[in-house]
Amino acid sequence: xxxxxxxxxxxxxxxxxxxxxxxxxxxxxxxxxxxxxxxxxxxxxxxxxxxxxxxxxxxxxxxxxxxxxxxxxxxxxxxxxxxxxxxxxxxxxxxxxxxxxxxxxxxxxxxxxxxxx
Amino acid sequence: xxxxxxxxxxxxxxxxxxxxxxxxxxxxxxxxxxxxxxxxxxxxxxxxxxxxxxxxxxxxxxxxxxxxxxxxxxxxxxxxxxxxxxxxxxxxxxxxxxxxxxxxxxxxxxxxxx
Numbered sequence: 001x002x003x004x005x006x007x008x009x010x011x012x013x014x015x016x017x018x019x020x021x022x023x024x025x026x027x028x029x030x031x032x033x034x035x036x037x038x039x040x041x042x043x044x045x046x047x048x049x050x051x052x053x054x055x056x057x058x059x060x061x062x063x064x065x066x067x068x069x070x071x072x073x074x075x076x077x078x079x080x081x082x083x084x085x086x087x088x089x090x091x092x093x094x095x096x097x098x099x100x101x102x103x104x105x106x107x108x109x110x111x112x113x114x115x116x117x
Numbered sequence: 118x119x120x121x122x123x124x125x126x127x128x129x130x131x132x133x134x135x136x137x138x139x140x141x142x143x144x145x146x147x148x149x150x151x152x153x154x155x156x157x158x159x160x161x162x163x164x165x166x167x168x169x170x171x172x173x174x175x176x177x178x179x180x181x182x183x184x185x186x187x188x189x190x191x192x193x194x195x196x197x198x199x200x201x202x203x204x205x206x207x208x209x210x211x212x213x214x215x216x217x218x219x220x221x222x223x224x225x226x227x228x229x230x231x
Contacts, residue, residue, distance in 0.1 A: 004159075033218060043160070043205065045218035056218060091159050106219065108159025 004109035006092050012115045018080040021112045024073055025094030033106065034067055034077050035091040043091070049075065050097075082116045089113050123206050123222030131230055136193040138204060138225040146208030149182050149189040150219065154203040163204075164191070193227075201229050 005024040013019050025032050033048040047057040052069045060067070064083070069075040079086055093106040123140045130136060140149070148167055152160035164175050166182035166189060173180055179192045189208075193200055203226050207219040 042223040043221035045220075048218050059218070093159070105162055105165070108161070110158050 004092055004094050004107050006090075006109035006112050008112060009110065010113045010115075012117065013082055015083055015116055016081045017116075018078065019082045019086075019114060019116075021077040021090050021092075021114070023075045023077070023092030023109060025075070025092070026107055027073065029094035029096045029107075030072070031095045031097065031106075032069060032075050033093040033095075034075070035093065035108075037089040037091060037111070038087075046077070046090075079114075082114075084116045087115050121206055121208055121220055121222040123225055125225060126223065127226040127228065129228050129230060130196060132196060132198060134196055136196055136200070136227060137190060138206075139188060139190040140206035140208075140222050141188045142208055143187070145186040146210055146220075147186065148209040149180070150207045150209070151178075151180050151189070151191045152205040152207060152221075154205065154224070156202070160205055196227075196229055198229055198231075201227055203227070 004026055007022045011019060030051050034046040035043050036046055037043045044059055046059045047067045048055055049069045052072060065079055067077045077090060089111045091108050091111045093108045095106045121140050121142050128136060150165045151163045153163050154160045163178055164173055164180040166173055166180055169182055169186050170184050171182040177194045181190055183189055189206055203224040205224045206222040209219050
């Protein structure tokens with residue numbers, strides 16, 4: 001299995017531009033999580049999906065952030081318009097219900113390092 | 118919201134030394150996990166703990182789930198260069214439905230001096 005695949009690995013954009021981060025979860029996993037990592041705040045849960053349905057988006061910072069999961073193999077996190085304070089590493093993670101209950105074995109992608117200038 | 122206090126923030130040790138780090142919470146978790154993150158990669162699960170008082174080992178790693186369910190520690194024995202990285206504790210609570218988002222500590226940066 002290729003694991004959780006995120007793209008792009010690095011993104012540099014200008015303030016005000018739209019940014020779209022992409023994630024392909026592990027095949028067969030029915031949970032997908034988006035996390036943001038910064039030096040100041042550490043790893044923060046932004047939103048998670050179960051069977052493509054958003055379950056908890058209370059961690060999404062503000063309306064500029066949106067996430068979608070149109071099918072079981074793809075999710076996007078969009079920031080529009082982007083701001084310098086959005087600079088961070090964004091991680092996608094996936095899990096199956098059984099794994100999550102028994103082992104909490106979330107598998108993380110390698111992350112997207114976003115820099116907004 | 119829930120917060121995890123992880124300490125120390127960083128550790129500078131000599132190869133071969135033992136390492137100890139811990140995590141405390143203001144609220145109860147029913148699962149504690151320890152992850153390691155290498156540079157440029159996502160966190161990888163090291164150890165999972167499910168019962169208060171549980172002591173679990175994985176090679177040179179040992180972790181314990183505190184009796185109060187508000188704390189956990191991770192020990193690494195006889196450190197080696199590949200142990201360098203950031204170690205995160207994470208807690209989870211279940212409402213019986215299924216998966217839940219994890220709450221992470223801020224991490225412990227482990228640096229090994231030759």
